[in-house]
Amino acid sequence: MAIIGNLYKLEEFLNKKNLDIVFNYFKEAINKNSDTHKRILNLPFGSFEKVNITEDIFALEQVFYTKDRENCFIESHKKYIDFQLILSGNEQMEYIDIDKLEIENSYDEKKDLITYKLVDNTSKILLQENDLAIFFPDDAHIGLPKFKTSELVYKTVIKLPISKWRD
Numbered sequence: 001m002a003i004i005g006n007l008y009k010l011e012e013f014l015n016k017k018n019l020d021i022v023f024n025y026f027k028e029a030i031n032k033n034s035d036t037h038k039r040i041l042n043l044p045f046g047s048f049e050k051v052n053i054t055e056d057i058f059a060l061e062q063v064f065y066t067k068d069r070e071n072c073f074i075e076s077h078k079k080y081i082d083f084q085l086i087l088s089g090n091e092q093m094e095y096i097d098i099d100k101l102e103i104e105n106s107y108d109e110k111k112d113l114i115t116y117k118l119v120d121n122t123s124k125i126l127l128q129e130n131d132l133a134i135f136f137p138d139d140a141h142i143g144l145p146k147f148k149t150s151e152l153v154y155k156t157v158i159k160l161p162i163s164k165w166r167d
Contacts, residue, residue: 089153
């Protein structure tokens with residue numbers, strides 16, 4: 001049940017889910033005058049920085065070049081929902097339900113990660129500036145693929161415990 005759309009429209013759509021902490025962080029991240037935005041845009045290529053938002057919610061601030069699909073992998077998580085926001089650049093995300101996949105690496109509890117064998121029957125989504133993709137535990141997804149050419153992408157991902165969604 002992935003949810004994809006513009007940050008502001010999704011904030012309005014999900015306003016009854018008590019996600020103010022998530023959307024407040026994201027609005028800081030896209031505000032070109034904020035310290036959060038400046039911090040992310042000053043990260044060097046290859047950065048993957050964990051930033052604690054609360055005791056149990058954190059962000060992974062990232063800077064990377066998109067790459068060929070065959071150099072990516074399909075993943076899902078059990079404990080966290082991924083809220084993936086593009087600040088700059090284009091990333092072709094891909095989505096598929098986990099029931100349509102064969103596990104390649106079983107669940108790693110420390111990383112909260114399952115990886116799957118690469119398949120071609122995924123749904124492809126182009127994420128651009130201020131686009132948000134929300135992936136739940138049943139939503140396997142591929143990150144980092146290039147759209148047409150490799151691009152530098154600035155992105156932040158909030159990891160929200162699944163229990164916070166249900167509250």
